[in-house]
Amino acid sequence: MKYCQCLCILLCGFGFLPSNVSMAQNTYLETIDRIVENLEMSDDEVVLDDTYEDLLRLAENPLNVNTCTREQLEQLFFLSPYQIENLLYYRYSYGDLYTVYELQLIDGFDEETIQFLLPFIYVRKSELQSEGITLQNAFRYGKNQVLLRTDCTIQKKKGYTHLATDAQRYVGNPLYTQFRYRFSSQYLSIGVSMEKDAGEPFDWHYNKGFDFYAPYLFISSLWKFKHIALGHYKLNFGQGLVLQSSQRFGKSSLFSNTIYKEGISKSASLDESLYFNGLATTIGHKKLEITAFYSNTPLDGTLEYDLNNLLGLSSIKTDGIHRTENDFVKKNVARQMVIGGNIQYHFPFLKLGITGFSYSLDKPSFPSSKPYAIYEFAGKHYSTASIDYRARFHQFNVAGEMAIDKNGAMATVHTLSFQPISRFGLVALYRYYQPEYSSIFGNGFSQSSSTNNEEGFFMGTELLPFRKWKLVSYLDVFSFPWLKYLVNTPSRGYQGFIQATYTPTRNTTFFCQYKSTSKQRNVLLEEMATPMVNPYTKNEWRFQIDTNPFKHLHCKTGMHSNEYASQLNHPTYGFLLYQDVGYEFSSIPLLLNARYALFDAINYDNRLYAYERDVLYAFSVPMYYGQGMRLYVNVVYKPFPQLTWYAKFAHTWYADRNEIGSEGETIYGNQKTDIRILVNWKF
């Protein structure tokens, strides 16, 4: 029966899937762009550069669909638990897949899911899969990669000129430089990433060459050790209340909020604050997994003194930028040490976990005396622990975590997802994070950027009402029991979202979206001595058409608009209209992408964001604020199979100002031109 089905699919399925299944790099970049853009379109201020990099690495090391585990599939966050379950069930029932075209036979795998999945998988018979690590096969089939990138802005910024004050003057040159080396095989990854931001010095006086280094060694499947990480690494456990270094996806990725890759992962990221540095390992024995880690990292911040006595750290700096003398005064002024672990036990349909860590600072931290900050972490020591669970029962998935910190403050989150049929799914989530709960390395589901001071209920649905149509919607109602930055009372709000995608042909997609957010914030009126808290509503609309008029050409037309309305002011509007064109030459290994965008968002509250194609490993979602136009051209040239050149030219022209930026970043003029070049060599 299965052979008949396969034959039918093979005979008629070629019209459905891309003709070249072993996708070229350019094609998988396009798919990754679509995945990330889908996330960005829903949650424009979510930071996804880590996710983008993870997807690139997964595409470079695809999974064998016949041998991959549930845990590996969960890394592909666009797959729902139902789809993962169905894929595993299909493999269990019918044996190995013979071709990727067979994915169409699996219940719940719609066209978009298969298109998204293709760059990350391949099909090979399971018995051909090699086993365990040895010194020989650790290095066998490995790939080396060297990557060099440099960026610059053509216009001179104030920080590099004599107009800059001492506090604004940049010590280094205006070139951004990044270098990465990586060796990776199935079981072993060794690498180092280093960078110097624009304005940072490349010398031995302020820095040791580059400003930031991220070395790592990551070994998988060595005897009882599931993972060993040395150097930089990331930790994600449970629902992220205690430990989550990876960025969280937006609310519209409904099912990724219930499942997320857990455990240790390597960190080649150049984020200078979100990483652990030291040693971490996971030991697996049957259904038990034990993870232990130790990390010691430097911290940037401001030290406060009382006469000559050190009081401690008054603020922690996390932007990783060291351009001025003042930045170097704040660099590496303290060290943080973290030691902890996680224990997980896997029952057939249930996973239980315990996570905990102890955190020490070598200098005491004291928070701001502002009322909204009184619950922030203070002192030198801190510890927290949590219990998490995840269970499957028929079409139900439940997951949750309960955490308690050293001071007895609690945080809890519970999720239920239900997908009775492949065309309908529902997710409900409740969270309550006490204002007193401190979460230094946590990143739980929340409306705000921190995992504390929030209570809320989220409900979302995904529906495929007709063939070629997909609807995603959610409603999130939340409250903040204590004050927040720029909100001087406890406050509440909601966010509603609906998104429709229509794919009439495999080359054309229509996409429209509406999002409404209502919150409160301070407003200072002229006649009042103190600010009053005023509600506001922001409505956002997006419309996009994605089409491939012919084989090598890709066009995208997009329109974003928003309205910002409060009781005290007239509504203000923001508008962005853009056209993208991408062309892949057939005779030469050259790919071009270009965008022309016109934007009109005079008020900062109406600022808009739109994802744009960038060079490899660079994630770009520029903010459109003001009135003007933006043009960019992205070029990918692959003269040899091992060598790829990337270049980007971006020019922004403002009609409403004669000065761009502030402080040392000020450009005197109304135009900004950025150039970026990257060379990627694989051998």
Add this chain to the structure above:
Amino acid sequence: MLFKRYVFCVFFLLSVFPIHASVMQQIENPRSLALGKSYVMLLDNNYALANQASASFLSSSTLALSYHNRFVVKELSSISARYSMPTPWMNVGFLYRFFGFSLYHEMIAGVSVAKALSSHFSLGAQVDYVSVYVSPEEGYLSAFVPQLGIIIKATPSVNLGIHAYNFTFANLQTSYQEEYLQPYLTAGLDYHMDQKVLLLAQIHKPLREESTLSAGIEYTIAPEVIVRTGMSLQQYLQPSFGVGLNIDVLQFDVGFQYHPVLGMSVSSGVVFIFGK
């Protein structure tokens, strides 16, 4: 005197800057006016002011003449002409437009090219020489202005059009200030419900003005007779309607649009199709 005041008021309402009065408002052919100013996705639009990419679908040479009048004020009239010629490589067009009266007038002379790169995608480009007579003191101000248009057949029944005007931000330099010729970007869709009914929707965004939403319906009663209606919404909702007649090698179009404050605008035109 009263009449002059009226003309002044109309100019003032049209735009804060007098030289924006017409150069900014270029889409004024009779077919588009009847469709609520929807123009960007029309495939067979032969008039002077259109998406350049539409010319790539022409198989014969055409000459289109049109007259446009705003709000029944003689001084707010323009005439335009376009000659389009298919060649083996691409379609080439030449156009001319004149707007205004003795104290203020504008002239545009342009050349355009259009090519269908596939049966689903066509590209058009145009360069205009814009010359504006502002005042006896300032004399003529001029600039070269580029335009780019794309039409995509996204599905068998849906066409998508995009048109960018003055993306290089060409401007007219007066002695007292620099005036940008308002750049704009327009995008729109049409949907062929069947052979007789065409639905259109468009968004037009000039950089420093509010966007205009347009929608229209074109219904082919008989091969010779087409009726059109539509509306555009910026500050006011402006309904519009019009008729088209196809008689052998001639195509006549007339369109009307009503502005609730300023009144009626009318546009009429004729297209000669050579060698049909």
